[in-house]
Amino acid sequence: MRRLQLRRASFSDIEALSELQRNSLMGIAAAHYTPQEMAAFLTHPSVGMDQLLRTAHVWVLGRGRRIDACAGWRRSEAGAVMLRSVYVRTECAGRGLASRLLDHVEAEATRRNPGAIRLVSTLGAQGFYERRGYRAIGATFLHLGEVPLRGVDMVKTLPQAEPRRTAA
Numbered sequence: 120m121r122r123l124q125l126r127r128a129s130f131s132d133i134e135a136l137s138e139l140q141r142n143s144l145m146g147i148a149a150a151h152y153t154p155q156e157m158a159a160f161l162t163h164p165s166v167g168m169d170q171l172l173r174t175a176h177v178w179v180l181g182r183g184r185r186i187d188a189c190a191g192w193r194r195s196e197a198g199a200v201m202l203r204s205v206y207v208r209t210e211c212a213g214r215g216l217a218s219r220l221l222d223h224v225e226a227e228a229t230r231r232n233p234g235a236i237r238l239v240s241t242l243g244a245q246g247f248y249e250r251r252g253y254r255a256i257g258a259t260f261l262h263l264g265e266v267p268l269r270g271v272d273m274v275k276t277l278p279q280a281e282p283r284r285t286a287a
C-alpha cells in the first residue's frame with residue numbers, strides 16, 4: 120500500500136475535508152454526545168472548512184484527493200497557539216495518524232509562536248491529548264447555534280528556550 124503523504128491543505132480540499140470531518144465526528148466523537156449536539160456541531164458555520172482554511176494552517180495525511188486525517192493551528196488574538204480541527208477517519212483510528220500529524224503541526228506552530236498551545240478537546244479525545252502532555256484546565260461549551268457543545272479546555276506549556284548568556 121502506498122504511504123500516506125503529509126501536505127498542507129488547500130481550498131481544493133474543502134469537499135474532502137468536510138467529508139472527513141463528518142466521518143470522524145459521526146464514527147468516533149458521536150458516542151460522547153447527544154444527537155442534538157452532533158447536529159449543531161456538523162451544521163454550524165464556525166466549523167466550516169472554508170473559514171478554517173482562511174484562518175488556520177491546516178495539514179493533512181492522505182493519498183491523492185482522499186484525506187484520512189487533518190489538523191491545524193492558528194494564532195489566537197492573545198498570541199497563543201490554538202490547535203484546530205484534529206480529525207482522523209473512523210476506519211483509520213488507532214494507527215498513529217493523529218500523532219504523526221500533531222508532531223508536525225505542534226513543531227511548526229511553536230517554531231513560529233513559542234509558548235503554550237491551547238485547544239478545546241471533544242469529550243472523548245481528552246485522554247489522547249493528555250498522553251501528549253496537555254492538561255485539562257476546565258470544562259467549556261462551544262456555543263454553536265441553539266445547542267451548546269460540551270468540551271474541555273486544555274493547554275500544553277512548552278519548555279522555554281534557555282536565555283542566551285552574554286559574555287561578561
Ligand SMILES: CC(C)(COP(=O)(O)OP(=O)(O)OC[C@H]1O[C@@H](n2cnc3c(N)ncnc32)[C@H](O)[C@@H]1OP(=O)(O)O)[C@@H](O)C(=O)NCCC(=O)NCCS
Nearest residue numbers: 147206207212213214215216217218240241243244246247
Ligand atoms: C482523538 C483522535 C484524533 C485520535 O486519533 P488516532 O489517530 O486514533 O490517534 P493515535 O493512533 O495517534 O493515538 C496515539 C495514542 O493515543 C491513544 N489514544 C487515541 N485516542 C485516544 C482517546 N480518545 N483517549 C485516550 N487515548 C487515545 C492511542 O491508543 C495511542 O496510544 P499508544 O501511543 O500507547 O499506542 C481520533 O480519535 C479522532 O479523530 N476523534 C474524533 C474527532 C475528534 O474528537 N477530534 C478531536 C477534536 S479536539
